[in-house]
Amino acid sequence: GHPEQRAKAVVSTQSTGAVKSMVRDCKISIYAQGSNNADVPKMAPDRVMSIQSSFESLKVILPHLVPNMQLGAEPEEYDVRILIPAHTRMSVNGKHGSTLVRIKTESNSSYFSIFPDPLPNSDEYIVKIINPTIEGAAKALVDIAKAISSTKGCQSVAFYDPQIWTPGTKGDNGSFTDNPPLPGERPPPPGEEETSESGTKEERVDGEVKQEMNEAR
Numbered sequence: 001g002h003p004e005q006r007a008k009a010v011v012s013t014q015s016t017g018a019v020k021s022m023v024r025d026c027k028i029s030i031y032a033q034g035s036n037n038a039d040v041p042k043m044a045p046d047r048v049m050s051i052q053s054s055f056e057s058l059k060v061i062l063p064h065l066v067p068n069m070q071l072g073a074e075p076e077e078y079d080v081r082i083l084i085p086a087h088t089r090m091s092v093n094g095k096h097g098s099t100l101v102r103i104k105t106e107s108n109s110s111y112f113s114i115f116p117d118p119l120p121n122s123d124e125y126i127v128k129i130i131n132p133t134i135e136g137a138a139k140a141l142v143d144i145a146k147a148i149s150s151t152k153g154c155q156s157v158a159f160y161d162p163q164i165w166t167p168g169t170k171g172d173n174g175s176f177t178d179n180p181p182l183p184g185e186r187p188p189p190p191g192e193e194e195t196s197e198s199g200t201k202e203e204r205v206d207g208e209v210k211q212e213m214n215e216a217r
Contacts, residue, residue, distance in 0.1 A: 019064050026053035026061055034161030044162035046176045048083065055146055062138035077110060078137040079181040081174060083124040085157045088148040089114055092127060099147055107131060107140035115179075117171030122160035126174030 019026065029050045033039055040047065049069075051061060066078055084092060092114060093100050104112035111130035118125050127144055131137040167178050 019061050023053065023057040023060050026051065026057050028061070028065070031162075034163075035159055036161075040162045041164055044164050045180075046162050048160065048162060055142060055149075058142050058145060059138065062141055063134050066134050066137050077130050077132050078134060079128070079130050080137045080141060081126050081128045082141055082144055083119070083160060084114075084127055084144070084148055085152060085155065086118060086123045086125060087155045087157075088151050089125060091147045091151050092144055094147075103140055103143045103147070107136045107143065108133070109136060109140050112140065113174075115172055115174030117173045119160040119173050119175060120163060120165055120170045121158070123158045124160045128174050128179070 019028070027050075031040065031048050031050065049065075051058065051065075053061060066080060069080065070078060091099070092103075094102070100112060100114070103109075107129070109129050109131045111128065113128055115126045115128065129137055129140045131140060165177060170178065172178070
């Protein structure tokens with residue numbers, strides 16, 4: 001669907017109502033404005049969702065939100081992408097890739113990679129997960145949030161603003177512009193060919209989870 005329509009569906013009262021009834025210490029937002037307070041381009045193929053909550057609450061929230069972020073009603077696998085600051089990549093990767101392998105294995109993800117290039121004009125990188133179950137995808141996201149929690153606030157970050165660019169001109173960044181999900185087909189690893197409210201970037205705080213959402217197809 002259109003980016004604006006998908007964003008509204010994700011943070012609609014119906015979508016977040018169940019979450020709010022179970023978890024009260026959370027705030028769910030999709031940014032309508034960028035770092036310069038300009039409106040996000042309506043035809044940008046992605047949006048950034050922010051979830052501010054405790055880790056325990058995040059375990060409850062994500063299984064309710066992940067399905068609404070997918071292209072189809074019943075996908076064979078769930079494609080989720082989380083944005084992490086450049087300086088936290090080692091926290092997700094771990095020594096010799098140990099943390100990345102552990103999260104991938106424990107969540108039973110079929111694909112789990114940090115893309116090599118940052119999103120355009122930002123210090124944020126995409127970690128992409130493909131998982132056969134909602135629960136597995138949610139677990140991977142929570143584990144990533146935990147992995148970066150101690151280092152996330154150590155440096156200032158230029159946040160990614162959804163924007164429009166020509167595919168292939170901004171590196172191998174894992175965006176929906178350059179790496180759209182293909183129904184029934186798993187993408188190659190990086191480097192190989194192949195609530196109910198919106199907010200501004202100023203509202204981003206340490207401890208939140210930020211996720212790039214596929215909003216257009």
